[in-house]
């Protein structure tokens with residue numbers, strides 16, 4: 001074959017060069033011409049097949065990429081949604097805890113005076129009884145009833161009577177030690193639990209409370225009401241049931257009333 005040009009380096013140039021060789025009349029009788037034509041045809045078909053494969057593989061790649069992107073987007077959305085749900089659930093649980101705590105406190109407090117109520121007092125007495133039985137500690141109960149409270153209601157009205165009851169509760173509470181407990185037992189009757197306390201000390205504490213009550217004033221006018229209270233005092237004894245201790249305190253209180261009020265009776 002005759003073509004004295006240098007062979008081009010790029011694909012397109014080489015194709016054009018081969019085409020020139022094939023169509024060149026000078027090569028028409030060259031015995032290698034059909035072989036060259038055959039090789040060129042095969043080469044074109046191979047290139048076509050290769051291009052098609054490349055296009056298909058590009059398509060797959062783009063599809064896989066799109067799917068990965070969409071999965072990633074979806075999973076990010078899910079994560080954000082879960083984070084939001086978990087934040088809401090944390091807040092909800094916190095509210096539930098707070099509501100529970102408020103309910104628990106409300107169930108154990110007297111709504112008028114804010115003092116412990118009878119239920120809370122009984123729970124604490126039961127605990128003290130347990131301690132007394134296991135560790136041989138002592139505790140004392142005082143039952144306190146305001147004297148002639150009906151007169152306060154009759155004189156100032158029930159609403160002011162309520163406020164006086166609150167002041168009485170404050171006076172009791174502020175004269176107890178941290179580990180004592182004062183509770184509204186009902187009406188104008190209060191119970192005081194004095195853990196680790198013998199009779200002499202308990203009597204002193206009760207006398208202090210009586211003194212504080214004498215100073216309770218009517219909030220509106222500042223007038224001192226000279227409130228007095230009768231108190232029944234009794235220690236927990238040995239292995240007895242706490243209800244027996246309460247009964248004894250109650251009986252001592254009745255005696256204090258009978259004996260003229262404004263006094264402490266010990267059983």
Ligand SMILES: Nc1nc2c(ncn2[C@@H]2O[C@H](COP(=O)(O)OP(=O)(O)OP(=O)(O)O)[C@@H](O)[C@H]2O)c(=O)[nH]1
Nearest residue numbers: 145146147148149150151153158159161162187188
């Ligand atoms: N304002 C008010 N009064 C109450 C409350 N609970 C009980 N009382 C009143 O307390 C008074 C108790 O009267 P009594 O049982 O006769 O006793 P008292 O007048 O205190 O006389 P003695 O206990 O015998 O010294 C009644 O008038 C009740 O209405 C309350 O929650 N608020």
